[in-house]
Amino acid sequence: MFKFISAVKKEYLLLLRDKAGIIILFIMPMILIIIFSLLQEVTWNAIAQEPKVEMLFVNNDGDSLGINMEKGLRSSGFFDVIDSVNHAKVTAESARAAVKKGDFLIAIVVPKGVTKSMRANVRVAVAKTLSGFGMFNPNLLNNIVPKGADTVTLYFDPTIRKAFKNAVVSSIKEFNYRSETGMIFRSFNIEMSKQFPAYKPADIEYKESLQFKEVFPNYVEREEIPTTVQHNVPAWAIFAMFFIIIPLTGSMIKEREEGSLARLMSMPVSYIHLLLAKVTVYFFVCLVQSFLMIFSGIFILPLFHIPMLVIGNHIIALTLMTIATALAALGYGLLVGTIANTHQQAAAFGAVSIIILAAIGGVWVPVYLMPNVMRHVAMISPLNWGMTGFYNIFLRQGGLITIMIPALKLVAFFLGSVLITYIYRKIKSPLNI
Amino acid sequence: MAERPIIEIKNLSKRYKGSDEPALKDITLDIYPLEIFGLLGPNGAGKTTTISILCGLFAPTGGEIMIDGFNLHNELDQIKQVIGVVPQDVALYPTLTALENLVFFGNMYGLKGKYLKDLIMDRMNVFGLERFAKKKISSFSGGMKRRVNLIAGLLHDPKILFLDEPTAGIDVQSKVVILEFLQEINQKGTTIIYTSHYMEEAENLCSRVSIMDRGTIVSTGNPKELVADHPEFKNLENLYLYLTGKGLRD
Numbered sequence: 232m233f234k235f236i237s238a239v240k241k242e243y244l245l246l247l248r249d250k251a252g253i254i255i256l257f258i259m260p261m262i263l264i265i266i267f268s269l270l271q272e273v274t275w276n277a278i279a280q281e282p283k284v285e286m287l288f289v290n291n292d293g294d295s296l297g298i299n300m301e302k303g304l305r306s307s308g309f310f311d312v313i314d315s316v317n318h319a320k321v322t323a324e325s326a327r328a329a330v331k332k333g334d335f336l337i338a339i340v341v342p343k344g345v346t347k348s349m350r351a352n353v354r355v356a357v358a359k360t361l362s363g364f365g366m367f368n369p370n371l372l373n374n375i376v377p378k379g380a381d382t383v384t385l386y387f388d389p390t391i392r393k394a395f396k397n398a399v400v401s402s403i404k405e406f407n408y409r410s411e412t413g414m415i416f417r418s419f420n421i422e423m424s425k426q427f428p429a430y431k432p433a434d435i436e437y438k439e440s441l442q443f444k445e446v447f448p449n450y451v452e453r454e455e456i457p458t459t460v461q462h463n464v465p466a467w468a469i470f471a472m473f474f475i476i477i478p479l480t481g482s483m484i485k486e487r488e489e490g491s492l493a494r495l496m497s498m499p500v501s502y503i504h505l506l507l508a509k510v511t512v513y514f515f516v517c518l519v520q521s522f523l524m525i526f527s528g529i530f531i532l533p534l535f536h537i538p539m540l541v542i543g544n545h546i547i548a549l550t551l552m553t554i555a556t557a558l559a560a561l562g563y564g565l566l567v568g569t570i571a572n573t574h575q576q577a578a579a580f581g582a583v584s585i586i587i588l589a590a591i592g593g594v595w596v597p598v599y600l601m602p603n604v605m606r607h608v609a610m611i612s613p614l615n616w617g618m619t620g621f622y623n624i625f626l627r628q629g630g631l632i633t634i635m636i637p638a639l640k641l642v643a644f645f646l647g648s649v650l651i652t653y654i655y656r657k658i659k660s661p662l663n664i
Numbered sequence: 665m666a667e668r669p670i671i672e673i674k675n676l677s678k679r680y681k682g683s684d685e686p687a688l689k690d691i692t693l694d695i696y697p698l699e700i701f702g703l704l705g706p707n708g709a710g711k712t713t714t715i716s717i718l719c720g721l722f723a724p725t726g727g728e729i730m731i732d733g734f735n736l737h738n739e740l741d742q743i744k745q746v747i748g749v750v751p752q753d754v755a756l757y758p759t760l761t762a763l764e765n766l767v768f769f770g771n772m773y774g775l776k777g778k779y780l781k782d783l784i785m786d787r788m789n790v791f792g793l794e795r796f797a798k799k800k801i802s803s804f805s806g807g808m809k810r811r812v813n814l815i816a817g818l819l820h821d822p823k824i825l826f827l828d829e830p831t832a833g834i835d836v837q838s839k840v841v842i843l844e845f846l847q848e849i850n851q852k853g854t855t856i857i858y859t860s861h862y863m864e865e866a867e868n869l870c871s872r873v874s875i876m877d878r879g880t881i882v883s884t885g886n887p888k889e890l891v892a893d894h895p896e897f898k899n900l901e902n903l904y905l906y907l908t909g910k911g912l913r914d
């Protein structure tokens with residue numbers, strides 16, 4: 232025990248005098264939190280209120296179909312509907328030219344008289360239907376020239392994504408169907424009241440009987456999308472904890488390379504005790520790191536006009552989650568520090584692997600903004616398990632139970648790393664000879 | 665010598681992983697209590713490998729080793745209690761002060777408190793380092809580092825002390841201090857095994873020497889007797905050059 236305490240003290244002194252290590256461990260993550268929160272404060276809000284697509288709209292119809300279509304497009308919230316450029320009304324020709332030039336991604340041209348011809352077609356159809364009841368009123372077709380289908384022209388920029396194009400086309404079609412359905416109802420009403428003067432058209436607008444609710448089971452629900460702070464504080468705290476791999480492996484390997492370990496191995500002290508002392512010191516480093524991260528989320532970020540971090544009231548869950556993450560990070564560091572032969576190897580592999588695991592684990596870009604495939608890939612990253620746990624605490628105000636699975640995964644990762652380290656040690660001497 | 669050897673090495677061999685030439689081939693050697701025993705040989709002869717194995721840093725490929733009555737193979741813990749090691753290269757923490765280094769290593773030998781501090785300051789005094797106790801090792805000159813390196817290996821007054829080239833590349837003053845100190849602790853009861861490639865130094869200091877070359881021992885004995893056996897060589901150095909050849913080593 233006495234030797235252990237002395238070894239802890241030595242590790243503490245070594246760390247204290249490792250300026251680069253201190254910067255990596257404490258300063259870098261704070262800077263990352265501030266930078267990323269500031270950056271994302273802007274971009275996330277942009278993502279949250281998706282940018283509108285500018286669309287040229289040429290309404291040569293001027294009647295109900297054209298007007299309804301324009302209203303619909305505007306109220307969808309996806310489009311900025313533009314009908315004049317440089318104070319000049321857009322025409323079919325200029326719209327086409329503008330899309331061709333790449334100034335606009337989409338143009339829609341509603342031809343002249345399209346409402347009129349749709350009405351005519353509807354009336355013919357209604358008349359024919361009524362004739363089936365023997366109620367055909369020949370007057371009905373007076374002055375009606377049935378026409379073929381009119382063409383609404385949509386110009387698309389070739390770079391536009393297919394899915395987006397389809398979405399535009401189908402919503403245009405939908406406006407169309409709605410207008411047509413409305414016309415058919417009205418037409419029936421009119422004809423029925425002509426046939427049966429007693430008939431009072433019910434003053435109802437037809438409403439679709441089938442409604443659609445859009446649910447994305449993979450997404451956290453709307454109110455649970457993290458703010459930049461709620462994301463960045465745990466993200467960089469986890470990242471920083473895993474980044475102890477750099478100073479931790481550095482300290483392990485330097486000790487080996489500088490020969491102190493060889494000296495220690497000739498002394499009556501066990502390697503396990505020495506490692507344990509190292510792990511103990513770095514474990515406290517992890518705790519201090521997360522404390523600092525949370526501290527900066529609460530007190531420093533608001534100085535940059537970024538909302539304050541709300542940590543909820545599950546302090547025990549938060550502590551356990553921090554401990555579990557710290558253990559996983561330590562296990563990973565021990566493993567890499569044991570297997571790597573040189574400081575450079577460990578630093579390069581350690582840094583690159585942590586950055587990759589961070590990227591796929593949703594530290595840089597939160598998982599819910601990732602494409603589906605990446606969401607599955609994310610689950611292999613221990614940093615993602617950490618993110619899940621912290622999200623559960625910060626976003627869903629979850630307590631102990633909600634962090635159990637991610638915490639256990641992290642602890643299992645720690646135990647697995649320690650086991651592999653131990654087996655490797657059994658085979659090779661601590662000096663890697 | 666009728667008494668029981670304090671170190672018995674039987675048929676020791678070592679082949680490092682990945683090298684095709686064994687570093688040690690069938691070394692057999694007995695060292696007796698209170699000897700100052702010199703392992704001499706050119707670079708790459710296998711001196712460091714021998715010492716490292718005797719200290720339990722890594723396992724031999726073959727052979728039997730007994731140290732102070734304990735079998736190296738399964739009684740390493742007991743052996744570690746009685747040996748001290750001064751490695752060839754400085755093995756200290758550069759960012760810790762001399763005192764911090766020595767306190768830590770002393771603690772690892774089970775020494776503590778004021779006793780340890782006094783002991784350290786006493787030793788630092790012997791080696792002219794008392795003024796530098798609170799300076800970081802990284803600020804030390806090569807010779808100063810070597811002296812701290814030495815102190816770290818013998819704080820606990822080991823029964824057996826291994827030194828790997830303790831006098832290589834240091835100034836004459838330091839060398840004299842070190843050698844006098846070694847003789848002093850030898851007289852107080854420490855068996856010393858040390859490596860060197862300075863023949864004259866070994867000739868004056870050692871009770872016996874082994875001349876090693878390419879992983880084998882080519883000759884063992886009292887330096888004076890070795891030279892006497894080969895009257896054609898006037899001193900140990902000539903004999904050494906004869907035995908190990910004049911070819912340059914890495």
Ligand SMILES: Nc1ncnc2c1ncn2[C@@H]1O[C@H](COP(=O)(O)OP(=O)(O)O)[C@@H](O)[C@H]1O
Pocket residue numbers: 664680681683687705706707708709710711712713714
């Ligand atoms: N860690 C190692 N891995 C592989 N070969 C080694 C290692 N250490 C020493 N050797 C080789 O073993 C031989 C003996 O080396 P060493 O014991 O250091 O010699 P000496 O100390 O007498 O100069 C040399 O050929 C050296 O290259």
Ligand SMILES: [Mg+2]
Pocket residue numbers: 711712713752828
């Ligand atoms: Mg050597």
